[in-house]
Amino acid sequence: MAEQQLNAHPRARSVVSRSAGGVTQISDYQPRRYTIIGDHLTQHRDLSLTAIGLGAHIQSLPDGAAVDIRTLAGKFTEGRERIAAALRELEDHGYIRRIRERTPEGRIVTRTLSYNVPRTDSDRHTAEPVAEPIAEQPAPPAPEPVVRPPAAATPPPPPPSSNATPAPRPPNHRRAPPPPPAPEPTAPAPERHRTAAALLAELRRDDARLLLAERNVRRLAPGVAAWLERGAAPDAVRRTLATALPPDLRHPAALLAHRLTALLPPPLPAAEPRSRPVPLQNCDGCDRAFRASHPGLCRDCRMTSPVHGPAAA
Known part of the structure; x- marks a missing residue:
């Protein structure tokens, strides 16, 4: 029997598929920096390619990474509208959940929960991370009581006189002004x-x-x-x-x-009336068209007319 050679080179992988087309998977071992993503996300029929790629990117991020619309739009070529739509798709299908919280400083922040397995409305309350309880530390020993001498009796304050100035009252909080009325057309149409x-x-x-x-x-x-x-x-x-x-x-x-x-726009300014051009008239002498306010003779005929110019030869 031939002895098994443990140090023999592994067989070369073939990258040529027997079929006429399709995809051939060439997988290499990755010791680090990889993410396990389920086919239910990468082959989802109801999600767009933008939402699938964004969901895979979010699952590959560490805890605490920013996944707001502005940060994602700065990292990828898609605009804010496409990224916002993709986040809504992931949230509708249970891959992420956005929760608004208030920090101890009083700021409102959005915390995003990313699920590698989509959650439904019935089991989302069981999937939220719960803060670990703080371990109780032994209480320090109580200090010994300090014996102090009794203080002298304080006389009661005198009754207020009728001429005393009353304490100022706190200002009343005014109500917010009512919202402006909704716009309405001036004429029924x-x-x-x-x-x-x-x-x-x-x-x-x-x-x-x-x-x-x-x-x-x-x-x-x-x-x-x-x-x-x-x-x-x-x-x-x-x-x-x-x-x-x-x-x-x-x-x-x-x-x-x-x-x-x-955002109601202002009304359009009234259009200025245009001056009417001088009408065309037909010359009574040569029947040519000329512009004048009243019918009569054109300029050439007025120049040769006995009344307006030199007499014709």
Whole structure:
């Protein structure tokens, strides 16, 4: 029997596939700096490629790394809108969860929980990390009581006199001013109102979170009609309402009402009346056209006329 050669070189790997096409996996051993990612993420049918790549990138980061929209947009070529949409996809499918917390200094920060296995709404409360309890340390020995001599009795304060000045009262907190009223058109225009209602109903095509109830469409339609009355194009109104939405949008109708009121454009200035050009007249002498306020003779005929110029030869 031939002796087994333990120091023989390993067999070379073939990189040529037998099939006509497709992918051939060439895997090398990586002793460090690698991340185990499940196929449920890399082959997800309902996630976009941007969301899949962003989910893999987030799972490869260490704890405490910044994954906000501004930081990710500075690292990759995708803009903030595509990164924000990808984060929403990952959050909707249970791969991440964003929690807003208040620091001891009073700042509001967002903590992102990344799951290598997607979580559902029923089991997310069991997957959140719980802070470890602080180990109890033995209490230091209590100091010996210090015996102090009794203090002299303090006489009670005298009763307040009627001429004493009363203590100033703390200032009353004024209520916040009411929000400005929603814009409304100055003149009724049924056709413009129908255009405004259709524009609000179609906002969900730009972003699914802008799905409005019918009562909200009726409430916001006068504000959109006011924009249209001031000369704003419907496409410009749609871009103003549906662009740069916050990632944690919960009340779309309130956001649209705020934008319609705060970003209301001024009315267009009145167009200056144009002066009418001098009309054309037909010359009574040569029948040529010339500009004049009244019919008569052209300049050449006036020059040769006996009345206005030298007599014809």
